Every structure is written in C-alpha cells, then in structure tokens.
Amino acid sequence: xxxxxxxxxxxxxxxxxxxxxxxxxxxxxxxxxxxxxxxxxxxxxxxxxxxxxxxxxxxxxxxxxxxxxxxxxxxxxxxxxxxxxxxxxxxxxxxxxxxxxxxxxxxxxxxxxxxxxxx
Amino acid sequence: xxxxxxxxxxxxxxxxxxxxxxxxxxxxxxxxxxxxxxxxxxxxxxxxxxxxxxxxxxxxxxxxxxxxxxxxxxxxxxxxxxxxxxxxxxxxxxxxxxxxxxxxxxxxxxxxx
Numbered sequence: 001x002x003x004x005x006x007x008x009x010x011x012x013x014x015x016x017x018x019x020x021x022x023x024x025x026x027x028x029x030x031x032x033x034x035x036x037x038x039x040x041x042x043x044x045x046x047x048x049x050x051x052x053x054x055x056x057x058x059x060x061x062x063x064x065x066x067x068x069x070x071x072x073x074x075x076x077x078x079x080x081x082x083x084x085x086x087x088x089x090x091x092x093x094x095x096x097x098x099x100x101x102x103x104x105x106x107x108x109x110x111x112x113x114x115x116x117x118x119x
Numbered sequence: 120x121x122x123x124x125x126x127x128x129x130x131x132x133x134x135x136x137x138x139x140x141x142x143x144x145x146x147x148x149x150x151x152x153x154x155x156x157x158x159x160x161x162x163x164x165x166x167x168x169x170x171x172x173x174x175x176x177x178x179x180x181x182x183x184x185x186x187x188x189x190x191x192x193x194x195x196x197x198x199x200x201x202x203x204x205x206x207x208x209x210x211x212x213x214x215x216x217x218x219x220x221x222x223x224x225x226x227x228x229x230x231x232x
Contacts, residue, residue, distance in 0.1 A: 041224060042206055045219040045220070091163075095218055111162050112161050112162055
C-alpha cells in the first residue's frame with residue numbers, strides 16, 4: 001500500500017467547465033476526508049465519509065460541489081461550473097478509527113493533492 | 120474549538136536547533152496538541168502529538184508546560200530539507216467531530232545553508 005493517492009496531480013480548466021478529482025485512500029481506512037488549501041493558508045475541511053456515508057459537509061462546499069464514495073473505497077469530488085475562486089489545492093486524507101471509534105491523529109494520512117487552476 | 124497562534128515565518132541555518140512556539144490559551148481538558156509538517160505540493164504529514172510535559176520521537180520533541188496554554192516544537196540540528204510549513208493543531212484525540220482537523224495558518228520555516 002503506497003498511501004493515499006490522488007488523481008490528477010494538476011488540472012487546468014476554463015471557467016465554467018466541470019472537473020472531477022479522484023482519491024484512493026489507504027485500503028483499510030474507513031474514513032475519508034476532503035480539504036481545500038489556498039496559497040498561504042492551512043487546509044480547510046470540506047467533507048468526510050465514513051464508509052460510503054457522507055456524514056458532514058462544510059459551509060465551504062457550495063451547491064456546485066459534490067462528493068461521492070459509492071462503495072466505501074475511492075472517492076470523487078466534482079466541481080460544476082468552475083469559478084476562478086475555486087483555484088486551490090484539493091487534499092484528500094483517510095484514517096482508521098481505533099476500537100473505541102476514535103481516529104488517532106497519527107493514523108491520519110494525506111495525499112499529495114490535486115492542484116486546480118481555473119483560467 | 121481551541122484557536123492556535125503561531126509565528127507566520129521563521130528563519131534558521133543548517134545545524135541549528137529550531138523552536139516553534141504555539142499559543143492555545145483556551146485549550147480544553149480533552150484536547151491534544153499535534154504538529155504537522157507540509158512541504159510544497161504535498162499534503163501535511165504528522166510529526167508529533169502530546170498531551171502534557173514532553174514527548175520525543177525520532178523527528179522532534181514537543182514541550183508542553185503544566186498549564187498547557189502553549190507548546191513548543193523543537194527540531195534538533197535542522198537541515199535544508201526541514202524547510203516547510205509547520206502547523207500546530209489542538210483538538211480531541213482523533214480530531215474534532217468526525218475526525219476533521221482544524222488547521223491555522225502555520226509557520227513557514229526557512230532553513231538556509
């Protein structure tokens with residue numbers, strides 16, 4: 001297992017186009033998270049899944065954003081009608097709760113991200 | 120949620136010890152302190168985590184005073200490859216509700232030859 005994989009690494013798109021990113025978590029991790037990071041800022045939480053269920057969405061996730069994890073394995077994040085303000089690094093992370101149901105921080109693994117540029 | 124304050128940037132030279140302090144005045148009883156490192160074009164990577172006193176691993180040490188209102192990440196004998204952004208996070212073990220992590224702006228450490 002090579003960790004959390006994200007594809008593509010870079011995406012340049014024209015304003016108004018739709019884009020979709022993919023995240024493959026560590027296989028035994030049942031929690032999957034999406035974050036967005038703009039230049040000079042720390043990552044901001046967008047949404048997370050436990051298995052296939054999407055349990056929380058941030059206010060940052062507008063109606064143009066949708067995330068899925070249909071089989072509880074990989075996840076996709078789609079942005080419709082992209083805007084220049086969507087330009088950012090989109091990070092995926094996964095974790096595995098311990099027996100008490102708590103995810104230990106040192107079990108939290110990030111991918112290398114997808115850098116989106118909207119022109 | 121406990122808010123953290125840390126310097127925006129720090130400069131150092133190779134071989135020096137670097138100490139990055141983080142303030143978290145309203146830390147809760149069940150909150151842990153966790154530090155992440157992020158290189159350009161990569162996701163954050165866990166460095167160290169602690170609750171009180173001192174924690175040491177092969178990468179760094181974490182010093183937490185008795186009142187837990189601050190913490191200091193210590194990197195011994197830094198090298199050019201330690202140039203990165205360092206984030207201090209405070210929250211329950213396993214992250215906040217659902218396991219999400221709350222990042223601040225981080226400290227950009229620049230190590231010079």
